[in-house]
Amino acid sequence: MKKIVVIGAGIGGLSCAAQLAKKGFDVTVLEKNARVGGRLSGFSAEGYTFDAGPTLLLMPWVLDDFFRRVGMRREDFLPIVPVDPVSRVHFARGQPALDLSSDVAKMAANIAAFSPHDSERYSAYLQKSGQYYDAALHAFLQANVHRLSDFVKPSVVSAFLKVGLSGSYWDHVCTYFDDPRLRAAFSFQSIYVGASPRDIPAAYGLIQYVEATQGAWAVPGGLNRIASAMERAAVHCGAKVLTGKKVREIRLEGKKTVGVDLSDGTFMAADLVVSNADLPYSYAHLLPEKSSPVQTRTLEPSCSAFMLYLGVKRKLPIGPHTFLLPQDFLAGLDAIFKNRTLPEDPGIYLNCPSKLFPEMAPKNGDALYVLVPVPNLQAGIDWKKERLAFRKRVLDKINAWLLLGLKDADVAFERIVTPEDWRDQYSLEWGSTFGLAPTLAQSAFFRPQNRDPSIRNLYFVGGSTHPGSGIPIVLFSANNVVERITHENPT
Ligand SMILES: Cc1cc2nc3c(=O)[nH]c(=O)nc-3n(C[C@H](O)[C@H](O)[C@H](O)COP(=O)(O)OP(=O)(O)OC[C@H]3O[C@@H](n4cnc5c(N)ncnc54)[C@H](O)[C@@H]3O)c2cc1C
Known part of the structure; x- marks a missing residue:
């Protein structure tokens, strides 16, 4: 054996x-x-x-x-268990938020509240993204493509041309949506694989596509x-x-x-x-x-993530998945991927699992997971020096945008994780939490x-x-x- x-x-x-x-x-x-x-x-x-x-x-x-x-x-x-709406996306303090739903009709209506004109293009956008999904799924994701003979099959070459030469994910989204908020709402999912939507092929639009058509799921x-x-x-x-x-x-x-x-x-x-x-x-x-x-x-690494895991002593008025995007979305991307600095206006993802599964926090409390995309360790940021000031910047934005009024006294447990911790705990070079960047x-x-x-x-x-x-x-x-x-x- x-x-x-x-x-x-x-x-x-x-x-x-x-x-x-x-x-x-x-x-x-x-x-x-x-x-x-x-x-x-x-x-x-x-x-x-x-x-x-x-x-x-x-x-x-x-x-x-x-x-x-x-x-x-x-x-x-x-x-x-399915989660719908999948998430709520905020674009600015005090402004309307967008619920991302995997119910296509509901989603079109949500988009219409932002831009009726863009809503009309939603089904065409999904159709195009679906083509990327089908091509990538069959030609690359479920297949070994390590030999030249795997690659030169007509079906694979055609899939590669379809997904590889179609511009960036950002270009794909901009083809269908004019409203800057919607452009951001349909492209920030590139961060799930640690990259800017401007740096990766349009085919990665399949991530948002599967969320929008197959839904997102949680586990008790x-x-x-x-x-x-x-x-x-x-x-x-x-x-x-x-x-x-x-x-x-x-x-x-x-x-x-x-x-x-x-x-x-x-x-x-x-x-x-x-x-x-x-x-x-x-x-x-x-x-x-x-x-x-x-x-x-x-090899080019993906970005990293700064995390706060907070045990909050009271119930928070938020849903299970909330995104607070940078008000200037492209400037927020540039900070991480181009200038490699800590963003002044960070993009923030909040997960509150106890909203779905109350047993994940004590009675009358909530577990709050805060993820902030940040540059990987190639940027040379001194995390020992920056971490507390950055924590404050993140919590200030959460409080200002969501009116949570979170104070240190509300927090029964806290863990801060920086790119150095990702490197040391999970053997991720440069603390790149999502591994190698998914560039072409x-x-x-x-x-x-x-x-x-x-x-x-x-x-x-x-x-x-x-x-x-x-x-x-x-x-x-x-x-x-x-x-x-x-x-x-x-x-
Ligand atoms: C913050 C964050 C949020 C994410 N969110 C999502 C999400 O919502 N949905 C989604 O689908 N994906 C998400 N991902 C991506 C997903 O977590 C990863 O793609 C996936 O878990 C990676 O699995 P893996 O098997 O490649 O490696 P890993 O999970 O990295 O496992 C590698 C293992 O190897 C061990 N190891 C390393 N070196 C050694 C050694 N020398 N000796 C012995 N053991 C060693 C490590 O300890 C580790 O347990 C997220 C990732 C992060 C970091």
Whole structure:
């Protein structure tokens, strides 16, 4: 039986482990943290429960497919609930907000309240975005495209031309909407993959498209429950999942890996290694510099995130998902992606999971998760110096726009997370919370593929590999890895 070591118990690692164990491989997962899930983990303190990262589950059918692949039914033990409206978007203090709904008729009416003229174009916009979605889904997301022969298939070339040469995501949105608020409301979703809508292909409009047509979903207890359920599935299939085990190095003999060295001094032999540790980190820290043609310094990282997790002692007058965009949306993007400074008027995402699931906070309290996109560590911001002043800037905006009147005395628990914490806790180079940026040069065929080009028994799964970042997309990444491993290494 071939022995596989998986480095990291993020969803990419857990999905590979479960599927490969089910296929008869001897699989061990080594996770450095105390809990599984990576960015999809969560924590509780003082009666408040938070997700560390993801809060919106899109394309839940991909998760269902994972459980089906390992002979289980997601609905038997992991409930999910639709959230509609998905979110409320604020554009300026005291001005009308827009509810983003996955009910197309309702959404058209909401848009009409801002601009009747733009509302008339909503269905054409969805139709075009749907074409991007279909092309990307079949040609890239669900497919391995690592050989030239995969890429030169007429269907793939045509899909690539369709999604790759169609201008930026921002251009796509501007073609259909004239109102600057609507342009912002339909393009800020690029931040879900850590990029400016002006820097990535129009095809990424598929993110907003799936939210607008398939909806967004929540999990009672938080999305982190997905990771725990996947760990259970992996163990059920026969994989060993070990936490508190940090891999120090992927050991090579010539052009082959023979296993991994752990920080505790032990060595674990393997026939194949799958690294779910983020790809730029894997190359920079787990492999010798000259072992690979992938040069981490030429890879472009996504932005980072500044986070506040607040246990609030009273109920807040907000919904589960709220966005406060920068009043000058493009200037806000420039601050992060061009000037690489802390935005004066930050874009803010608020998640209040206890609105949907009261058990996630003490009675009469609310759990409040605050995410602010910020430049990654390449910007050289001194977070030890800036963090408290930036916290104040963020809370001042929340209070001014939403009239929450949040004071320190209202806060029973607080955790601040900066890009340095993302780097240190989850092995994300430059603290880039969403992995490699999804630019055209780092998408589809051009994104680092799921096997090292020269070390033929070393595979990569996760957000910085093909096809990209986000829960469903990382699950596709795992399916691609499993397909390659089973094809290339029969048991
Ligand atoms: C703030 C934030 C919000 C997000 N929101 C959403 C959302 O709403 N919806 C959505 O779909 N996606 C969202 N995402 C993206 C999503 O979280 C990621 O794409 C996905 O979880 C990445 O999974 P992964 O398997 O690639 O890697 P990771 O989750 O990064 O897992 C990698 C694992 O490897 C471990 N590891 C690293 N180095 C070592 C080592 N040396 N030894 C052993 N173990 C190691 C890490 O500890 C980690 O557990 C969000 C991400 C962030 C950060």
